[in-house]
Amino acid sequence: MQTLNPDRLFPAEPTQRRIARDLYDSVKDMPIISPHGHVPIEWFATDYHFRNPTELFITPDHYVTRLMHAHGVELADLGVNQSDFSESQAREAFLTFGRCWRRYAGTPMRYWFEDSLERVFSITEPFGPDSAGRIYDQVNEMLASPEFSTRALVRRFNIESISTTDDPVDDLRLHDQVIADPDFGALLAPAFRPDRYLEPAAPEWASLVDALGRSAGVDASGYEGFHEAMRRRRRFFKEHGAVLSDHSHMDVSCERLADDEAARLFALAYAGSITAADAARLRAHLFNDQARLAQEDGLIMTLHPAVHRSYDQYGLETYGRDIGADIPARSEFTRALKPILNAYGNDSKFRLVLFTMDETVFSRSLAPLAGYYPSVFVGAPWWFLDQPEAMLRYFEDTVPICGFGKLSGFIDDTRALCSIPSRHDTNRRVTARYVSSLVADHRLSLDEGYEVMRGMIQTQPREVFRLNP
Amino acid sequence: MQTLNPDRLFPAEPTQRRIARDLYDSVKDMPIISPHGHVPIEWFATDYHFRNPTELFITPDHYVTRLMHAHGVELADLGVNQSDFSESQAREAFLTFGRCWRRYAGTPMRYWFEDSLERVFSITEPFGPDSAGRIYDQVNEMLASPEFSTRALVRRFNIESISTTDDPVDDLRLHDQVIADPDFGALLAPAFRPDRYLEPAAPEWASLVDALGRSAGVDASGYEGFHEAMRRRRRFFKEHGAVLSDHSHMDVSCERLADDEAARLFALAYAGSITAADAARLRAHLFNDQARLAQEDGLIMTLHPAVHRSYDQYGLETYGRDIGADIPARSEFTRALKPILNAYGNDSKFRLVLFTMDETVFSRSLAPLAGYYPSVFVGAPWWFLDQPEAMLRYFEDTVPICGFGKLSGFIDDTRALCSIPSRHDTNRRVTARYVSSLVADHRLSLDEGYEVMRGMIQTQPREVFRLNP
Amino acid sequence: MQTLNPDRLFPAEPTQRRIARDLYDSVKDMPIISPHGHVPIEWFATDYHFRNPTELFITPDHYVTRLMHAHGVELADLGVNQSDFSESQAREAFLTFGRCWRRYAGTPMRYWFEDSLERVFSITEPFGPDSAGRIYDQVNEMLASPEFSTRALVRRFNIESISTTDDPVDDLRLHDQVIADPDFGALLAPAFRPDRYLEPAAPEWASLVDALGRSAGVDASGYEGFHEAMRRRRRFFKEHGAVLSDHSHMDVSCERLADDEAARLFALAYAGSITAADAARLRAHLFNDQARLAQEDGLIMTLHPAVHRSYDQYGLETYGRDIGADIPARSEFTRALKPILNAYGNDSKFRLVLFTMDETVFSRSLAPLAGYYPSVFVGAPWWFLDQPEAMLRYFEDTVPICGFGKLSGFIDDTRALCSIPSRHDTNRRVTARYVSSLVADHRLSLDEGYEVMRGMIQTQPREVFRLNP
Incomplete structure (x- = not known):
C-alpha cells in the first residue's frame, strides 16, 4: 500500500517546501475552470457511463497510447479505432498497460493515472504488471455505479x-x-x-x-x-x-x-x-x-x-x-x-x-x-x-x-x-x-x-x- | 514597514545560500563598470535635476511603461512623447503605476524599483495603490535637493x-x-x-x-x-x-x-x-x-x-x-x-x-x-x-x-x-x-x-x- | 592537498543529496558501456604507451585545446598537427595549460581532468600554474610503467x-x-x-x-x-x-x-x-x-x-x-x-x-x-x-x-x-x-x-x- 504524498511536486528544500505547501493549500479546493477541452458533448448529454477502465483511461487518451506504441504495442490492441473491442480485449489492453507501466516513470501520464486511481477510485495499491488485473476489476465494478457517471x-x-x-x-x-x-x-x-x-x-x-x-x-x-x-x-x-x-x-x-x-x-x-x-x-x-x-x-x-x-x-x-x-x-x-x-x-x-x-x-x-x-x-x-x-x-x-x-x-x-x-x-x-x-x-x-x-x-x-x- | 532582505535573490538551500552570501559580499561594494548604456549626455553635462518621480522612474523607461500599456493604460497618460506633461499629470501617472503595481510581481522592473526606493531614497514603505501618492511626494521633495542631481x-x-x-x-x-x-x-x-x-x-x-x-x-x-x-x-x-x-x-x-x-x-x-x-x-x-x-x-x-x-x-x-x-x-x-x-x-x-x-x-x-x-x-x-x-x-x-x-x-x-x-x-x-x-x-x-x-x-x-x- | 569530494555534482539540498548518493552508489561500479567513440584502433592493437602527459591530455583533445586558443594560445604550441613535437615543447605546452587553468573553471574539461588526475594517477595536488611542472613529471613517470599502457x-x-x-x-x-x-x-x-x-x-x-x-x-x-x-x-x-x-x-x-x-x-x-x-x-x-x-x-x-x-x-x-x-x-x-x-x-x-x-x-x-x-x-x-x-x-x-x-x-x-x-x-x-x-x-x-x-x-x-x- 502506498498513498499519494501530500507534498508531491513541491520543491525539496524544506523552507521553500513549506511556502509551496501554504500557497497550494490556499487554492487547492477552488473550483476547476476549464476554458478549453475535448470531452465529447455526448457524454454530458447522455450522462455517459464508461464501459470499462480501458475505455476510461487508455483508448481515448493518445498521451497514454503513443508511449506503448513507442515500445512496440500495436494501437489496435489498445482499442484505438476498433469498432468492436470486446471486454476481454479491453482487459488484455489494461494488462498490457501494466506491463509497460515502468516505461511511464517520469512522465505526467503516470502522475495523472496514479493521482486519479487514488483520488477518484480510492485505489492505493501501486499499479504495475502484478496489480493491473486486480485494479482493472476494482475500477470496472465502480464504473457500473451511478457515482461514476459522467455528470x-x-x-x-x-x-x-x-x-x-x-x-x-x-x-x-x-x-x-x-x-x-x-x-x-x-x-x-x-x-x-x-x-x-x-x-x-x-x-x-x-x-x-x-x-x-x-x-x-x-x-x-x-x-x-x-x-x-x-x-x-x-x-x-x-x-x-x-x-x-x-x-x-x-x-x-x-x-x-x-x-x-x-x-x-x-x-x-x-x-x-x-x-x-x-x-x-x-x-x-x-x-x-x-x-x-x-x-x-x-x-x-x-x-x-x-x-x-x-x-x-x-x-x-x-x-x-x-x-x-x-x-x-x-x-x-x-x-x-x-x-x-x-x-x-x-x-x-x-x-x-x-x-x-x-x-x-x-x-x-x-x-x-x-x-x-x-x-x-x-x-x-x-x-x-x-x-x-x-x-x-x-x-x-x-x-x-x-x-x-x-x-x-x-x-x-x-x-x-x-x-x-x-x-x-x-x-x-x-x-x-x-x-x-x-x-x-x-x-x-x-x-x-x-x-x-x-x-x-x-x-x-x-x-x-x-x-x- | 518592510526592508529589503539582505539575502534576496540567493538560493533557498541554507548551505548554498551561505556560500552565495559570502561570494556576493566579496564584490558588493566594488565600483560599477558600465561599458554600454543610454543615459543622455545632457544630463551629465548640465548636472540635470529630475523634475519629479514620474520623470525619473516611469516616462523614460519603456520597461516600465510597456507593461502598463499591456494592461490598457495609454502611453500618453504616462507622459510618453508628451511635450507638455504637467505636474498634476505626472502625479496621476505615478498613481496609475501604483494601481498597476501588482502586475509587476515577478518582474525585474518591480525588483529594481523597490531596490531603488530603499537604497536611493530610504523609503521602506511598500509601494502600491495606497502608498503611491505619499511616496510620490516624498521622492519629489528629495529630488529637489542637491544630493539628487545627476552627478x-x-x-x-x-x-x-x-x-x-x-x-x-x-x-x-x-x-x-x-x-x-x-x-x-x-x-x-x-x-x-x-x-x-x-x-x-x-x-x-x-x-x-x-x-x-x-x-x-x-x-x-x-x-x-x-x-x-x-x-x-x-x-x-x-x-x-x-x-x-x-x-x-x-x-x-x-x-x-x-x-x-x-x-x-x-x-x-x-x-x-x-x-x-x-x-x-x-x-x-x-x-x-x-x-x-x-x-x-x-x-x-x-x-x-x-x-x-x-x-x-x-x-x-x-x-x-x-x-x-x-x-x-x-x-x-x-x-x-x-x-x-x-x-x-x-x-x-x-x-x-x-x-x-x-x-x-x-x-x-x-x-x-x-x-x-x-x-x-x-x-x-x-x-x-x-x-x-x-x-x-x-x-x-x-x-x-x-x-x-x-x-x-x-x-x-x-x-x-x-x-x-x-x-x-x-x-x-x-x-x-x-x-x-x-x-x-x-x-x-x-x-x-x-x-x-x-x-x-x-x-x-x-x-x-x-x-x- | 585536496581530494575529490564524494558528493560532487550532487544537489545541494541534504535530503535530495542523500537520495542522489544512494542512487549513484547503486551504479557507480558497473562496467562502462561505450557504444560510440573515437579512440584509434592502433592504440588498442599495439597496446600504445603515451609518450607524455601532453600527448595524453592536451594535444588530441580539441575540447581542451580550443579554449586555450580562445585565450590566444597558438594551437601549434599545444602540439596540434605538429609532426615533430619535442619533449621540451610537450612540457612547455603542459605549463601553458597550467597558466590557463583558471579559464576552465565551470567547464567539464576541468572536471574530467581533475577527476582523471586523482582517480587514474592518484594525484591530489591542485593543478595550476605552480604545480603544472611537478604534475607533468609525476604523470610522465607513471606513463612509462606497464600499468599505464592503453590496454x-x-x-x-x-x-x-x-x-x-x-x-x-x-x-x-x-x-x-x-x-x-x-x-x-x-x-x-x-x-x-x-x-x-x-x-x-x-x-x-x-x-x-x-x-x-x-x-x-x-x-x-x-x-x-x-x-x-x-x-x-x-x-x-x-x-x-x-x-x-x-x-x-x-x-x-x-x-x-x-x-x-x-x-x-x-x-x-x-x-x-x-x-x-x-x-x-x-x-x-x-x-x-x-x-x-x-x-x-x-x-x-x-x-x-x-x-x-x-x-x-x-x-x-x-x-x-x-x-x-x-x-x-x-x-x-x-x-x-x-x-x-x-x-x-x-x-x-x-x-x-x-x-x-x-x-x-x-x-x-x-x-x-x-x-x-x-x-x-x-x-x-x-x-x-x-x-x-x-x-x-x-x-x-x-x-x-x-x-x-x-x-x-x-x-x-x-x-x-x-x-x-x-x-x-x-x-x-x-x-x-x-x-x-x-x-x-x-x-x-x-x-x-x-x-x-x-x-x-x-x-x-x-x-x-x-x-x-
Whole structure:
C-alpha cells in the first residue's frame, strides 16, 4: 500500500517546501475552470457511463497510447479505432498497460493515472504488471455505479466551467440541452473551431463550404457569402455560450489580400483549381477575417499552430487522426501576426491567446508581445508541455517579461475526463512551486504570493476568457 | 514597514545560500563598470535635476511603461512623447503605476524599483495603490535637493566608468566638457552607433550620408568617400574616449562585394534607386567594412541584432520609437558572421561582443564561437533577458562551453539612471547564485569562487572593453 | 592537498543529496558501456604507451585545446598537427595549460581532468600554474610503467564494450586482431561511418567511390554498383562486430529520387559535373539508401547532423580538421526525416538514434518522435552538451515526453582515453541527480529510482545498441 504524498511536486528544500505547501493549500479546493477541452458533448448529454477502465483511461487518451506504441504495442490492441473491442480485449489492453507501466516513470501520464486511481477510485495499491488485473476489476465494478457517471464525475470534480470543441456547422442542440438541465452543475461552453473551413487546398473544402452555407442559411459559394456565413455561425456559437474560437494551422500567417483578389482566389479554390501557393495566401486572408470578425463579436481567439498533424501515414490510414502521431514544428508568431496585431492589437475588445509547443518562442516572442499589447495573452504550456518541468520553464520564461497578469491560466485541453482534476491539481502544485521560489528568495512577500495564486487559479482564467460564473 | 532582505535573490538551500552570501559580499561594494548604456549626455553635462518621480522612474523607461500599456493604460497618460506633461499629470501617472503595481510581481522592473526606493531614497514603505501618492511626494521633495542631481547620483552610485550611445556625426562637445570637469567622478566614454548610416534602403539615407561627410570633412557621396568618412568619424570617437562601436541590424550578414560592385550599389542607393535585395547586399558589405575598420582602429564591436523595431505602427506614429514595442526575432550568428570571423577572428586586436535576445543561440552558437575565437566574447543577457531567471540560464548555457573568461561581464544598457545600481546589484547577486551552485556541488573551491566573482564583476569588463580606470 | 569530494555534482539540498548518493552508489561500479567513440584502433592493437602527459591530455583533445586558443594560445604550441613535437615543447605546452587553468573553471574539461588526475594517477595536488611542472613529471613517470599502457587502462577502467569509428573501406584487420586477443578485455566494435561517400559535391568523391568499389569487389562507378558496394561493406562491418552506422551531414534530408533519376545524377556526379542543388538531392537519396540497407542488415543508424565543420579557414589550412573549430547549426529533424520514418519508422528491426547540439529540438522534435515511433531513440547530449548543466536540461526536456526508456544511455564520443571513466562517472552522477529530483518530489519511489538508474546505465545502452556482453 502506498498513498499519494501530500507534498508531491513541491520543491525539496524544506523552507521553500513549506511556502509551496501554504500557497497550494490556499487554492487547492477552488473550483476547476476549464476554458478549453475535448470531452465529447455526448457524454454530458447522455450522462455517459464508461464501459470499462480501458475505455476510461487508455483508448481515448493518445498521451497514454503513443508511449506503448513507442515500445512496440500495436494501437489496435489498445482499442484505438476498433469498432468492436470486446471486454476481454479491453482487459488484455489494461494488462498490457501494466506491463509497460515502468516505461511511464517520469512522465505526467503516470502522475495523472496514479493521482486519479487514488483520488477518484480510492485505489492505493501501486499499479504495475502484478496489480493491473486486480485494479482493472476494482475500477470496472465502480464504473457500473451511478457515482461514476459522467455528470456525477463533473459534480464531484467541482468543475465550475467546462468547454467542448466543436465544428462550425454543429447545431449545438446537445449543448442547449445540457445547459438547460439543472442537473448539470457546470457552466458549459461550446468552442468555434473553423480550421477545416479555412484550408482551401484540402480536397473536401468545397463541400465544407457548402455545408457551412447551409448551416448559416446563406449561399457561401462566393467569398462574400462565405464571410457572411462565418459571421453568422460565430454569432450562433456566441449566442449558445461560446466564448472563444480555436485555431490550429501550421502557421499563423494572416496577410490580407485585396478584396477582389480574395474573391478571385476563393472562386478558384471553390472550383478546385487553386495552386498550393495561392491557397496559402487565401488561407492567410481567411484567417485574418477571423480576427476581423472576432473584433466585431468579441469571441476570444486561441491559437496553437505549428504541428505536423498525422505525421505517420501508416497510422493515419490504419487508425485515423489524433493517435499521438502529431509532432510539433518550429513556430513563428511575431512576423506572421503583424497584420492582425497592427489592425486590432491595441483594441481591448479583441483578444488573442497564443499557445505553443515550441518553447523557444516564450521569451523571444510571446511574452514580449503580451508584455506590450493589451489584446495578447500567453497561453499555458500546451500538449507535450503539459507537465511539471515544462510548466516551470514556462513560468521562468514568461513571468519576468510580461508578469503573471498576461498569462492565460491553466488549460487542460483533454478528452480524458478522469485526468481533469489531476491535471488542474498538477498545475496548482507547480504554480505554487514557482511562486514559492519568488517568496523564498525574497522577491515577493507571502501575502503577495497568495494573491498571485488566487489570480492564476481563479481570477485570471475567468477574466481572460470572460467566464462569469 | 518592510526592508529589503539582505539575502534576496540567493538560493533557498541554507548551505548554498551561505556560500552565495559570502561570494556576493566579496564584490558588493566594488565600483560599477558600465561599458554600454543610454543615459543622455545632457544630463551629465548640465548636472540635470529630475523634475519629479514620474520623470525619473516611469516616462523614460519603456520597461516600465510597456507593461502598463499591456494592461490598457495609454502611453500618453504616462507622459510618453508628451511635450507638455504637467505636474498634476505626472502625479496621476505615478498613481496609475501604483494601481498597476501588482502586475509587476515577478518582474525585474518591480525588483529594481523597490531596490531603488530603499537604497536611493530610504523609503521602506511598500509601494502600491495606497502608498503611491505619499511616496510620490516624498521622492519629489528629495529630488529637489542637491544630493539628487545627476552627478551627485553618479558619485553616490560609485560608478567607475559609464558610456553613452551616440550618433557618428555628434561633435562630442558635451562629452569633452564632462570629461574635462574634475567634478564628474566617472570615466566617461561615448559609443559609436552607425546603424542608420548602414541601411541604404531607408528614405533618409542619402541625407545621412551627406551629414556624415560634412562632419568628417570629406565628400561621402561615393563609396570611397563614405568609407573614408566612417574611418575618420570612428577615429574621432576613439580620440574622444570611445572604446566601442555598437550595432543593431535585423541580421548580421556581412558578405563582402567586389569593390566596383560596392561602388555601383552605393551610387544606386545614393540616387534613391536601389532595390531592397541590393540594399541588403550593400548593407552587409558596409557592415563588413565596420569590422575592417575595427581591426584598424581597435574599437570593439558590440552586436545585438534581430529585433523587430517599432513593431506597432500605431505606437510608432503616436509616440515614436523606443516605447517598448520592439519584439525580438530569431537570430543567426554563425553562418552570417563567417566572412568577418574568417578575416579577423584570430586577430587579437579585433574584438566582437555578441549579444542576443534569442536564448537558443547561447549554447548552439555564441559560446562555441567564443570558446574558439580569441576575438569573440559572449555578451551579457540583453534587454528582455536582463533578469534573474534569464541570467541563470545564460550562465548555465555558456560557462560549461566557453568558461567565465569569454563572457563580457554585466551591461546595464539603460537610460533609467536610478536603476543602474539596482541592475548591477542584481547581477552581482545572481552571479553569486550561479557560482555558489558550482561551489556547493564541489566543482569549484570557495577560493576559486571568490576569484571568479572578482573576475566577472571587475577584471573581466575592464579587460574585455579595454577600460583602464 | 585536496581530494575529490564524494558528493560532487550532487544537489545541494541534504535530503535530495542523500537520495542522489544512494542512487549513484547503486551504479557507480558497473562496467562502462561505450557504444560510440573515437579512440584509434592502433592504440588498442599495439597496446600504445603515451609518450607524455601532453600527448595524453592536451594535444588530441580539441575540447581542451580550443579554449586555450580562445585565450590566444597558438594551437601549434599545444602540439596540434605538429609532426615533430619535442619533449621540451610537450612540457612547455603542459605549463601553458597550467597558466590557463583558471579559464576552465565551470567547464567539464576541468572536471574530467581533475577527476582523471586523482582517480587514474592518484594525484591530489591542485593543478595550476605552480604545480603544472611537478604534475607533468609525476604523470610522465607513471606513463612509462606497464600499468599505464592503453590496454592496461581499458582493463582498469572496467570497460565492458567500446567502439571505434571507421571508414567503410577499412579492412578491419586491426579490429580482428584485437577481438581475437584474449588479453583485450572489452567487447570491441567498429562503426561504419560513410559520410564522405555520400557527399557527391566533394571534389574527391569519384575517387572515394572507386575505393569503395575496390574494397567491396564490385564496380561502384554506377548507382547500382555503388549501392551494392555499400550493402557489402555494411555486411562486412557487421560480420566484424559493428552494431551501428554513424552519420553526420549538415542536414538529414532523405527524399528519395526515382531510380533512373538517381542513376542519372550519380553519373553526373561521378563525372564531376553535378550542380550543387542536384548533389544535395542525390545525397538525400543516398542517405535514404542507408536507412533502406539498415532495415535489411540491422545496423543501427546514429545521426548527429547540423555542424559547421572546420568553420575557421585559417585553422583548417594550418592544423587540419577536428581542432575545435566546428560550430553547431540550427537543426531540423521532423520534416527532413519523414521519408525514412514513413517507410521504416514502425519496423522494430530498424533503429534510429538521434543526437543533436541544438537543444531546441529535444522537447519539440526528438522526444515526440521517440515517444511515438518504436524505431526512434533520443541520443545523449552531444559534444558541447556533454556536461552537467546540459545533461540535466536534456533529462528535463525529454523524460516527461518519451520516458527514460526511449533515451540512448550515455555516449562518451571521445578519443581522450583517460577521460572515458570520468565522463561516464559524470553521467552517472548527473543521472542520479535528475532521478533524485523525481524521488524527492514524490513522483517516483526510491526503489523505482534504483530501477531507472540500472536501466539508464546498463540495460538501456545494451538493448538500444544490441550489445550482448
